[in-house]
Amino acid sequence: MKLIRKTSLIILWSIIGELSPLLVLAQTPKPIDSVNLGERSWIAQKTTETTSTPSSSQTPENHQPNKPSTPADNTTTVNECWQPNETLPQPQPVAQIEESSPPQTVKENSDSSAASQEIDSQQSAEEEAKQSQEKEKPVSFIPKPTSEEIALYQQLAQADRYYRCGQSTVAEKLYREAKKPFEAEIKYQRELIPQAIYDPQYLQPGGAVYWRLYQEALKEKRLQSKIIAPLKLLTEQHPEFIPAHLEYAKILKEYGQKEQAQEVLENAITLYPNEAPLVKAKVEADMAAKKWLDASLTARRFALFNPDNYLAAEFLQLANENLQRYKNDLRSKLTLGAVGNAVLGGIGYAFFGNIGGPISAIETVTLLIQGEKAIGESSAKHFQKRLTLIEDEEVLSYVREIGKKLAAVAGRNEFNYEFYVVMDDNLNAFALPGGKVFINAGAILKTNSEAELAGLMAHELSHAVLSHSFQIMTGGNLLANATQFVPYLGSSAGDLITLNYSRDMEREADIFGTRLLAASGYAADGVRNLMVVLEKEDDPSPPAWLSTHPDTSDRVKYVEKMLVQERLNRYAYEGVERHWKIRNRVGELLDKYRQEKEEKEGKKSKKPPETTPKTQQIIQQQQENRPI
Known part of the structure; x- marks a missing residue:
């Protein structure tokens, strides 16, 4: 009876042992198909809780977060976007000291000992020859990342997969962990250029005084200096007030100071390049000076930088018209023999x-x-x-x-x-x-x-x-x-x-x-x-x-x-996995190109040297075994 019980226990234990991996798999959440990135954070488990459907795109071009979908769609899409693009890069080889096992005491006769020494000397000679050959070989162009670079790669690769799957919020958290803030980021936030204003009532008290003095001087037709001085101070101390720049350039132009007026507009656009009234004034000034190409570029720059602005189409038309004027002017100059x-x-x-x-x-x-x-x-x-x-x-x-x-x-x-x-x-x-x-x-x-x-x-x-x-x-x-x-x-x-x-x-x-x-x-x-x-x-x-x-x-x-x-x-798409694969491919191509180039140059260098009377004499003396 004891034997039967013992046998039953053994059989039962073996069955449990065979079923244990299946039980573990049944309890373990479905793993992410990716390179081995170590321990997963809480973010990895969040993929089963989200209601958004990740995009199947592998690039940021078709990124569509928070798009509703069916569970079936989620299953296939997650598998696609979580699939790693490439394999994990290997770190640079580090010289390792092999731990030698304790010496074993083996009795050897003198003949075997001598043979062993001879084999060891041959092996050492072969190793030295191999090392010298490796030193002569040029360093491969294929990148060899450090352990720190691989660690960063792992972080960014994981974030990229969340981004591709449409989970931009989770991806941004990982990007922020991998990419530290700028040292001067807080400083720059303090130095933000004031937002442009057009209504004088929003001017600070000092700026409001300058604007009032200018209007009074203009109304009373005072001296030129009395009119210009308040505008100069206002544009310097309160550049956010856009009408001041426009009035300053206008007054300078009326007084015949066209170059100074142009400079005022250029300085204003440097601070506020997306303010349409400033840009339009600059384009008109260029057109008045027949600087057709400058006018075209200024207008096109605004249209390109501000595609959503309601005046973008108007500026694009100005750009094309002035470019055509420039071409016509260039044609006349060239054909007339200038x-x-x-x-x-x-x-x-x-x-x-x-x-x-x-x-x-x-x-x-x-x-x-x-x-x-x-x-x-x-x-x-x-x-x-x-x-x-x-x-x-x-x-x-x-x-x-x-x-x-x-x-x-x-x-x-x-x-x-x-x-x-x-x-x-x-x-x-x-x-x-x-x-x-x-x-x-x-x-x-x-x-x-x-x-x-x-x-x-x-x-x-x-x-x-x-x-x-x-x-x-x-x-x-x-x-x-x-x-x-x-x-x-x-x-x-x-x-x-x-x-x-x-x-x-x-x-x-x-x-x-x-x-x-x-x-x-x-x-x-x-x-x-x-x-x-x-x-x-x-x-x-x-x-x-x-x-x-x-x-x-x-x-x-x-x-x-x-x-x-x-x-x-x-904190958007970085794209490290595919890029590292292409880097390796480019390294292989450069290695191959260099090898082919060296072989080609080597064949050229193997041509027999040109003989001179002196070299002919040396060769003849060597053949006759005579001293040179």
Whole structure:
């Protein structure tokens, strides 16, 4: 009987042991299909409680939070959006000291001991040879992340999945945990520019006094100084009162001080670029001075930066009309011989790099008159021939998808946007007129997320959208400005192009690029984060992209200030998983390209050296075994 009971207990115990994994699975919530991110926080359990349906999109373009759906839809969609894009990156290899086991006392004869020593010496020799070969090998371009970078990757990847699933509130909490606030964020909030006002009753007491003194002086027709002085003080001490700027510019113009009036409007627009009355006054002043291109750019800038403003369409029409006036004026100047054929030929050579010599004056005139689109297409074809471009479809699709999202909100629908990746490991990028953007492979390698790469592309795209390169080429001295645009083609693509944009142009590209980034659904601090990372690198020679963009620390500060002032969302989509996969792919392509290049150069170097009378004598003496 005892034997039967014992046998029954054993059988029962074995059955329970087999069923225990099933019981655990039945009690455990359905796991998230993702890389191993360690212990889940309370947020991971919240996915079963939410009533919103996550979007199946893998990008921020189709992000639709809080959309009602059926439970069946929730099951399939959650599985799709929670699925990790890629595998977890591996950390850099760290030298580890292997713990040796206690020595075992084995009796060996002298012959076996000698054989063992010989084997050990052979192994050590092989290891030394292997180490020397590894030292000679060039370092791979494939990134090797540190443990800190992997930890940040895990946090952002988890937040990205919540964002893709439509749970933006939960995602924002995780983004905030991973991304610390700016050190000067509180300071910038205190230094916010006062909101623009138009009604004098909202002026502070001191400002109200200046406005009253101006009106009294104007009514009594007092001296010029008595009229101008109150307005000058009012615009300086209370710049938020927009009518003061308008009146100040008007009075200066009436007194024949047109340049000073222009300066007043420019200063006012710098502080309040989105105030339509100021912008319209500036456009009218440019038109009065027949500065057609400036008038067009000012009007277009307002329309692009303020697409929801009820006057956006009117400003866009002004931009197009003044651009046409500029083209007509340019056509008359060129065809009437104001600029000689030699100058035109120089422009063609400097800009298009025609190896066979300058292009004809007629061709140059035609391109300039046709505008940005024609210039961009012509110059892009030239660069495609001169540069080694990456043709990998996976990499190109990734870059073009980002570019397409940015171009969709850029506001220049007349452009045919194209995006190319140059086979070069330097961090560099440039944009040609008409929306042709070239980025180096190094820009992908040295960015940590899709948002950072999108920030770099948005900055360069902004130069094209705001017509900066076209403005440089066609404004003022045509030859001088054209040579600024493409001064040289260096030995490497990293030194390809240096666009001598003005400080104001760089600032505009930073601001507009950041707004493009936010409007596309990416984290708005992409450019800012990229500049911070590069600024921290202890490199005496900065990357090419930064070397042409001076005062990086100042730019970081005003971008941070803009993020705070305009309340742009820096806790949106980062996109780390797919980006890290593409980074590795780009590293592989660069490794392969370098290897093929070295092999090609090696074959060239194996040619027999040229013999001189001296070398012939040495060879002959060696063959005869005679002393040299």
